[in-house]
Amino acid sequence: MYLFTLAMKQATILVPFVVFLSVTALPPDLRRRADPNDPCLNETPTLDGLTSDKSAGIGVEFEVSAVVFSKPGCSPADTNQAKGQQVGDRKGDNWQLTADTTSEIAGLLNAEYILNGKTIKVGTGAASAAAAAVSSDIIAWSPYSGMPNNQWNIEGNNCNPWAISNPGTGNSAGDIGWSTQVTAPLPFEAINDLFAAALVTPVTSPLLPSIRPSNNIVSATQKFFQSSPNGISPDSVKADVLGFFSLVISYAKKATPTSPPNYMEKSPKFTISIMPRTEFVTLYAQVKSTLPGTGTLYNLVKILACYKNDEDEDVELDPQFCGGTVAAPEPNSYMDGIGWCLKNTDTNDQDCLTVEDWMTSIASGSSPDKLTKLDGLIDGQIGGLGTALENIIDSTRAVPLFEFRNLAGVKAGKMQDAVSKAEQAVITYFNKYKTLPQRKMAKRQNDVYGCPTTSPPSSTTPTPTPSCTLQNEDPDQGIAGRGCICGSTTLPLLTVPSATDPAQSCAYTAIPTTNGTNPVSILSSTYTSACQACTLVGGIADTPMCTTIAGCATSTPTPAPASTSPPPTCSVGFYGTDTSCGGKCNGANAKCECIEAGYESFNEACTCTC
Numbered sequence: 001m002y003l004f005t006l007a008m009k010q011a012t013i014l015v016p017f018v019v020f021l022s023v024t025a026l027p028p029d030l031r032r033r034a035d036p037n038d039p040c041l042n043e044t045p046t047l048d049g050l051t052s053d054k055s056a057g058i059g060v061e062f063e064v065s066a067v068v069f070s071k072p073g074c075s076p077a078d079t080n081q082a083k084g085q086q087v088g089d090r091k092g093d094n095w096q097l098t099a100d101t102t103s104e105i106a107g108l109l110n111a112e113y114i115l116n117g118k119t120i121k122v123g124t125g126a127a128s129a130a131a132a133a134v135s136s137d138i139i140a141w142s143p144y145s146g147m148p149n150n151q152w153n154i155e156g157n158n159c160n161p162w163a164i165s166n167p168g169t170g171n172s173a174g175d176i177g178w179s180t181q182v183t184a185p186l187p188f189e190a191i192n193d194l195f196a197a198a199l200v201t202p203v204t205s206p207l208l209p210s211i212r213p214s215n216n217i218v219s220a221t222q223k224f225f226q227s228s229p230n231g232i233s234p235d236s237v238k239a240d241v242l243g244f245f246s247l248v249i250s251y252a253k254k255a256t257p258t259s260p261p262n263y264m265e266k267s268p269k270f271t272i273s274i275m276p277r278t279e280f281v282t283l284y285a286q287v288k289s290t291l292p293g294t295g296t297l298y299n300l301v302k303i304l305a306c307y308k309n310d311e312d313e314d315v316e317l318d319p320q321f322c323g324g325t326v327a328a329p330e331p332n333s334y335m336d337g338i339g340w341c342l343k344n345t346d347t348n349d350q351d352c353l354t355v356e357d358w359m360t361s362i363a364s365g366s367s368p369d370k371l372t373k374l375d376g377l378i379d380g381q382i383g384g385l386g387t388a389l390e391n392i393i394d395s396t397r398a399v400p401l402f403e404f405r406n407l408a409g410v411k412a413g414k415m416q417d418a419v420s421k422a423e424q425a426v427i428t429y430f431n432k433y434k435t436l437p438q439r440k441m442a443k444r445q446n447d448v449y450g451c452p453t454t455s456p457p458s459s460t461t462p463t464p465t466p467s468c469t470l471q472n473e474d475p476d477q478g479i480a481g482r483g484c485i486c487g488s489t490t491l492p493l494l495t496v497p498s499a500t501d502p503a504q505s506c507a508y509t510a511i512p513t514t515n516g517t518n519p520v521s522i523l524s525s526t527y528t529s530a531c532q533a534c535t536l537v538g539g540i541a542d543t544p545m546c547t548t549i550a551g552c553a554t555s556t557p558t559p560a561p562a563s564t565s566p567p568p569t570c571s572v573g574f575y576g577t578d579t580s581c582g583g584k585c586n587g588a589n590a591k592c593e594c595i596e597a598g599y600e601s602f603n604e605a606c607t608c609t610c
Contacts, residue, residue, distance in 0.1 A: 050118055050401075056185050056390045056430070058127050058423055059117020062134060062178040062415065065102050067111035067143050068166040069152060074107040074159035082109055082162075085155040090137060094120050094130040097137070099154050099162075109154070109162065111143070115419070117183055122426055123393050131419035138412040142173040177409035182207065182422045183277060185390040187399040188286060189437065190429035192243030194274060195219040195250075199309055206421040209273050210408040216254050216272050220245040220304060223315045227328055229303035230295040238437045244287045247276065249304055251371070253321070255338040258352045263343035267379035268371065269405075278400035279383030280358075281367035286400070290437075298359035302331040342377045349377055393427070395434045468506040486511060 051057040069087075071079075082099040090097035100112040113134045120126045143164045151161035167176070197205050198213040209215075220242045222234040254271045256262065269275045276283060284297075291300075306322035306329035307315040317326050324330035339354035353374045361370035372383030381403070389398040410418045468486040484491045484506035491512065493505040531552035 050385065050388055051121065051390060052118075054391055054398075056122040056393050056426075057117040058115075058120055058122050058426060059183040060115040060127065060131065060419055060422070061112060061181040062114075062410075063100055063102065063110065063112040063181075064176060064178045065110050066167060066176050068103070068164065069099060069109040069111070069154070069162040070165035071107050071109075071159045071162045076106040078158045079106045079109065082154045082157045082159075085157060087111070087154055088152050090141065092130070092133045092137070094126055095134050095137075097141075107159075113138075113178070121393075122184065122423060122430070127423050128416055128420045132416040135412040135415045138173050138176075142170060144168060144170045144172065146170065174412050177411055178415070179409050180407040180418055180422075181403060181405050182407065182419075183401060183403045184422075184426045185392070185399045185401045186426065186429055187392070187397065187433045188240035188243035188283075189238075189433045190243070191274065191402065192219075192239045192246060193429070195243065195246040196221075198273075199313075206407070206418065206425050207404040209406040213273065216250055218246060218250045218253060219309055220249060220307075221309075221315065224304045224307045226326070227303065230300045231292055232300070236290075236292075238290060240437050241287045241290055244283060245301070245304055247274065247283070248280070248301060252301060252335070252338075252355045252358075253305055253318075255335075255340055255355050257337050258339045258341055258354055259337060261341040261350075261352050263341045263350050265343060265345060265378065267342075267375055267381065268340055269375065269379055269382050273404065273406045275381065275403045275405055276383060276400060277381070277385040277403055278388055279367050279372040279386055280362045280369040281365060282387045282389070283400055284362050285365075296359070297363040298356050301355070301359055302335050303329060305335060306331060340371070340374060342374055344377045351377060392430045392434060395430070397434065397436060466508050466511055468508050470506050484508065 080101060083101045084098050087097045087099055094116050096114050096116070098112050098114055099109040102110040115127060115130045115134070120130060144167045145163075145165050146168075147164060147170065150163045152163065153160040154162060194205060194207060195217055196219045197203060198208050198217045199219055203210065203213045222237050222242070224242075224245070225232055225234040225237050228234070250272050251268060302321070306318055306324075307326070308318040310316045315326065317324070317329060321334055322329045322331050335355055337354070339352060339356075339358070341350070341352040343350035351374055353370050358369065358371045367387055368383055375382040375384075385401055388401055390401060391398050404422075407422075408418070466486040466489075468484045468491070471483050471485045471490075482493060484493060486506075486508060489511055491506075491508060494507065496504050496507070531549050
């Protein structure tokens with residue numbers, strides 16, 4: 001599995017049993033093949049994945065708080081070091097028993113089995129076989145405090161040996177419930193399906209929690225775009241775009257006021273059960289080419305946050321974020337003041353991030369985005385795999401990686417079945433969304449902000465090499481021939497005898513000084529907005545050319561006042577040996593409801609709402 005494991009409350013990144021390779025930009029001779037529906041080359045065959053051949057992998061965690069390793073007197077630092085390290089010789093093909101720091105108490109560790117998603121490929125049967133092997137190992141091991149030879153060395157740990165202190169009786173291994181998490185690549189159309197499915201009762205997807213799957217979920221639909229925010233009509237919005245904004249809005253709407261800062265020691269990953277392991281700049285690049293837009297990404301998100309799902313699969317206005325009507329929402333200033341403030345108590349590092357600054361960082365095109373950076377203070381899991389993508393099986397499409405958290409707890413005898421069902425769900429989505437969504441709009445022309453980069457632009461470029469992209473035929477837009485788009489200039493294809501990729505036919509090093517026939521007709525459109533007459537070159541350019549209409553005046557609606565009090569929130573905790581959730585509200589007249597997701601009582605499986 002693709003896992004960044006974390007020492008308790010530390011930002012140190014460790015690896016369970018494989019070394020992660022840094023993800024860098026592709027060298028020029030390994031650029032991806034151009035696709036008419038993929039102008040930024042974001043979903044064509046990738047060389048950025050984590051499996052050795054970049055094919056789709058699947059990883060699984062089985063973790064539990066009921067199996068405890070103890071070492072009285074072991075320091076917090078040495079306890080932290082044990083996280084993700086192998087326990088004894090308990091390993092096999094594609095699986096390993098490791099230690100975890102779920103309890104966050106020095107001298108106490110928990111058991112966690114990991115199925116390695118860097119070596120397990122989707123559709124090969126290896127995941128099911130590894131799960132069956134783990135199931136057998138649990139029964140054979142049968143851990144309890146009175147077991148013979150109760151001494152366990154944890155790889156590289158200074159406190160060895162450790163001893164099992166819980167459970168206290170034998171012959172109970174088969175009755176212990178293990179929480180499950182699955183990591184796999186999926187296209188955003190599938191993510192859109194999962195967000196929608198989370199709101200439907202009963203939930204049947206093995207990639208969603210069985211208890212309260214809708215917790216903090218916002219499922220964006222075309223009705224969220226009914227006011228045509230940023231000039232985007234609801235009919236033009238495809239399922240992949242809805243999946244992206246469902247993810248973003250679900251995180252954004254659960255942010256809290258940042259002034260005065262209330263520093264938390266808990267990762268935002270707990271917001272929802274679907275966590276992106278690929279960072280958000282790369283995620284946005286997969287859908288940005290379909291968004292025409294005349295405003296900022298943040299302005300668009302503020303409008304979309306005006307809506308919430310209702311019980312009739314419709315939408316209603318969310319008064320916390322907006323006034324106006326469903327047809328014409330008017331965002332207030334509440335979102336302007338919310339975000340996340342995180343603090344690492346071990347290093348005393350702390351920082352705050354507003355939703356607005358997060359959106360700006362995504363739109364900038366420079367990865368990683370700021371929420372990914374901020375999460376590194378505490379956990380380093382949101383976006384922790386950087387720009388990684390993996391290829392859908394039997395396809396040339398590369399898609400992001402996600403971790404599906406808080407899945408139903410399973411006993412040893414059901415592990416193989418649970419993993420097989422999760423893998424089959426991934427395969428079903430692969431077959432359903434094997435190809436890119438059809439794009440009906442013109443492709444972006446030299447959209448330098450649409451494609452992510454991991455390095456900043458040079459501060460001095462006196463004579464820059466032109467950035468040219470291949471424009472394929474597009475009958476929907478009246479483009480009958482291919483050409484090269486170099487900013488505002490269109491040029492014919494170069495003759496490159498040694499070319500191995502069609503995109504190399506646009507490898508111009510300078511714009512020719514002689515005039516030639518334009519091989520590509522680029523559409524343009526005009527419109528008026530807020531007393532501005534604008535021309536949009538190519539139909540979806542980032543920056544239209546606008547002039548003020550003489551004698552025109554606009555009226556600005558008075559925004560609804562923002563709430564002066566933050567919404568009530570819950571804190572969740574566990575007390576003594578009690579295995580149920582407990583919590584309290586910080587808001588007046590609010591009741592706290594805590595529900596345990598799974599069999600065991602560890603923080604990641606407990607949700608709490610006011």
